[in-house]
Each structure stands twice: as structure tokens, then as C-alpha cells.
Amino acid sequence: MKYLHLSALVLTAVFASGCSINVKARELPRQxxxxxxxxMFDIGVSQQAPKVTxxxxxxxxxxxTTSAGTDWHxxxxxxxxxxxxxxxxxxNGKTVDFQVGQHQYAEQRLTVQNKHVNPSEEALKRIRSESQLMRTAFQSFSEAGKDTWQPMIWPAQGPLSSPFGLQRFFNGERRNPHTxxxxxxPQGAEIIAPASGKVVQTGDYYFNGNTVMIDHGQGLVTMFCHLSRIDVKAGDLLxxxxxxxxxxxxxxxxxxxLHWTLSLNNARVNxxxxMQESLLPSPVATQE
Ligand SMILES: [Zn+2]
Incomplete structure (x- = not known):
């Protein structure tokens, strides 16, 4: 078993050398x-999907798809x-260990309206029921997506104003990092689906404003927040x-x-x- 970059490098090398394999390797998420x-784990070639938890x-x-058969990642x-x-x-029942390293994300200090720092009892009730709805969507795992992975495109055009992982302080208090x-x-700019999927939830939430959640399959879920207008409804296939x-x-x-959260196996990820490698680093010049 080896990590993705090894096999990706091998594939790149094969194509660069003009080898006549007419199988196009799909771009994978980056480790x-x-x-x-x-x-990322390159599990190897097998006819049947491996069982990974x-x-x-x-x-x-x-x-x-490779010339040797179906290679699973x-x-x-x-x-x-x-x-x-x-x-x-x-x-497949065998334990595989891996290490998660340290990363220092950037910090930012903001001054915000008081009602959002200390919400009323009524607002707290609403916030709790809304987070339950969002949790349910993030925890979903639809098998249907097994062969639908596609590298993502930017859902809106504009500079990246606040990066993923930013450690925020509101009125001096440490808050959750930017997930x-x-x-x-700009106001009214179009938002598009970054990949195919099914709309699983829409609503007007206390913190997130008008929100849309899209299930891309296999535990990969997009959440868009602060919309001025929602033009899809739960159940729509995009x-x-x-x-x-x-x-x-x-x-x-x-x-x-546009705030874009991406969740995989209920983990908030960057x-x-x-994204499609050719579309990085950003849709327009980044401020990161
Ligand atoms: Zn945000």
C-alpha cells in the first residue's frame, strides 16, 4: 500500500512519455x-470495492480505471x-496507521454585533435545532455517489476574503475556527454547483442566513451560506x-x-x- 502521490507520479510519467494507454486517469483529491x-490511500487493483472504514x-x-483493472482510492x-x-x-479488516501533522492557521480579530455573540434564549433554541439539521446532512453517506467523484469547480467568482481554517476572535473572544x-x-452574483449532487437541505438559519446543502455522494457535502436568494429545493439533482x-x-x-463549507466523513475539510488543479490557486487574485 502506498500514498497517492506515488501512483499519481507514475501515471503522470506514463502519460508524459506518450505511452499508448488510452485510459485517462481521473484527477484525485490532494493529500x-x-x-x-x-x-489518501491507494488500495490497489481489485474487482470488488474494498471495505474501508x-x-x-x-x-x-x-x-x-487502469490497464491492470480498477484501482481503488x-x-x-x-x-x-x-x-x-x-x-x-x-x-478490508486490516488496520492501517497514519499520522496527522501540525498546522498553524492564520488568526483574525473581528468586532461583531452583540446579538450574535450572546444570543437570547429563544435564538439559542433556534440555533440548536438548526445545528441538528446541519449535522444530519453532514453525517449522511449516500452509496449512490460511488462513481460520481469529479474534481470541483469554483462555485462563485471573486477574491478569497477569508481562508479555510482561519482562527477567529469576535470582540476579543476566541471562537470556532473558520470551517x-x-x-x-458581489451581492447578486451567481452561485453554481461545484460538482454534481443532490440538494438535501435549504433554509434561513440564524448564523448562516440563507443556506443550501448539497450531497455530492459518499459523505462529501457542500454547505453554502449567506445567500440573497435560493433557487433550488431539497431533492433537486444538480x-x-x-x-x-x-x-x-x-x-x-x-x-x-459566499461562505463554502466542504465536509467529508463529517470532517470539515479545505x-x-x-478543486480541479488547473483552477487553483483561486478564481481571482487571492488575499490569503
Ligand atoms: Zn465564512
């Missing part, structure tokens, strides 16, 4: 072994708020690039932008690791 990153939960699998999201250290994966990335697109809604500043937002 980054830090909290908020992704662990992490914390007893199923893991995303991507089949790659497991993709594990590493929770942003988790500690560095050893982790274990189970592949998504912010694209500073193809990559399909219209979702418009950028706004609803909920806790200091100005119009969306950039799932």
Missing part, C-alpha cells in the same frame, strides 16, 4: 495530512478541530455548474460573500484540496 486536510464509518472510495477527511497525532483506518472559505463575490442561487449577506455576515 494534506493536517487537521482540515485529507488522507474510519472511526467505524464508511469512507469515500474513488475507482480509477480511499479518501479520508481529517476534522479541522481535531488534534494532530496518530489515526487508524481499517482496510469554510469565503469568496468575496450537475456540476448548475445554478444554485445568488450571493448575499444574510445571517452573520459583514458584507456580501475545499481547495478537491
Amino acid at each position: 494534506d495530512l493536517i487537521p482540515g486536510g485529507v488522507a 474510519f472511526d467505524n464509518q464508511p469512507v469515500m472510495l474513488i475507482p480509477q 480511499a479518501v479520508v477527511g481529517i476534522e479541522l478541530k481535531s488534534e494532530p497525532g496518530p489515526r487508524q483506518l481499517s482496510i 469554510g472559505l469565503d469568496i468575496a463575490a 450537475k456540476q455548474g448548475d445554478h444554485v442561487g445568488l450571493v448575499g449577506a444574510t445571517g452573520r455576515a459583514t458584507g456580501p460573500h 475545499p481547495k484540496l478537491f
Whole structure:
């Protein structure tokens, strides 16, 4: 068993040398072994899908067609708020160890309206029931997505105003790190689906404003926040690039932008690791 880069390098080398294999290798998510990153495992060729679990939960699998047969890759999201250290994966009943390293994310201090720092009892009730809805969507694992992985495209055009993982302080108090990335697109700019998927939830949430959640399959879930308009409904099937809604500043937002959270196996991960390589580093010049 080996990590992704090895096999990716081999494949790249094969294509670069003009070898006549007419199998096009699919671009895979990129490995980054830090909290908020992704662990990749090249499991090898087998006819049947391997059985892979992490914390007893199923893991995303991507089949790659090669001249030798179907090569399976497991993709594990590493929770942003988790500690560095050893982790274990189970592949066909065998335990595989891997290490999550340390990463120092940037810090930012913000002054925000008081009602958002200390919400009322009524607001707390609403916040709790909304987080339950979001948790349910993040914890879902639809087998249907087994062969639907595709590298993502930017859901909106604009500079990245707040990077993934940013450690934030509101009015001097340490808050949760930024579990998504912010694209500073103007009010009313179009939002599109970064990959195909099924809309699993829409709503107007206390913190997140108008929100849309899209299940891309196999535990990979997008959440878009602060929309000025939602143009999809739960159950809608979207193809990559399909219209979702418009950028706004609803909920806790200091100005119009699209907040994009990407979750894999219920871990908040950096969306950039799932983007088409040719579209990086960002849709427009980045401020990171
Ligand atoms: Zn954000």
C-alpha cells in the first residue's frame, strides 16, 4: 500500500512519455495530512470495492480505471478541530496507521454585533435545532455517489476574503475556527454547483442566513451560506455548474460573500484540496 502521490507520479510519467494507454486517469483529491486536510490511500487493483472504514464509518472510495483493472482510492477527511497525532483506518479488516501533522492557521480579530455573540434564549433554541439539521446532512453517506467523484469547480467568482481554517476572535473572544472559505463575490452574483449532487437541505438559519446543502455522494457535502436568494429545493439533482442561487449577506455576515463549507466523513475539510488543479490557486487574485 502506498500514498497517492506515488501512483499519481507514475501515471503522470506514463502519460508524459506518450505511452499508448488510452485510459485517462481521473484527477484525485490532494493529500494534506493536517487537521482540515485529507488522507489518501491507494488500495490497489481489485474487482470488488474494498471495505474501508474510519472511526467505524464508511469512507469515500474513488475507482480509477487502469490497464491492470480498477484501482481503488480511499479518501479520508481529517476534522479541522481535531488534534494532530496518530489515526487508524481499517482496510478490508486490516488496520492501517497514519499520522496527522501540525498546522498553524492564520488568526483574525473581528468586532461583531452583540446579538450574535450572546444570543437570547429563544435564538439559542433556534440555533440548536438548526445545528441538528446541519449535522444530519453532514453525517449522511449516500452509496449512490460511488462513481460520481469529479474534481470541483469554483462555485462563485471573486477574491478569497477569508481562508479555510482561519482562527477567529469576535470582540476579543476566541471562537470556532473558520470551517469554510469565503469568496468575496458581489451581492447578486451567481452561485453554481461545484460538482454534481443532490440538494438535501435549504433554509434561513440564524448564523448562516440563507443556506443550501448539497450531497455530492459518499459523505462529501457542500454547505453554502449567506445567500440573497435560493433557487433550488431539497431533492433537486444538480450537475456540476448548475445554478444554485445568488450571493448575499444574510445571517452573520459583514458584507456580501459566499461562505463554502466542504465536509467529508463529517470532517470539515479545505475545499481547495478537491478543486480541479488547473483552477487553483483561486478564481481571482487571492488575499490569503
Ligand atoms: Zn465564512
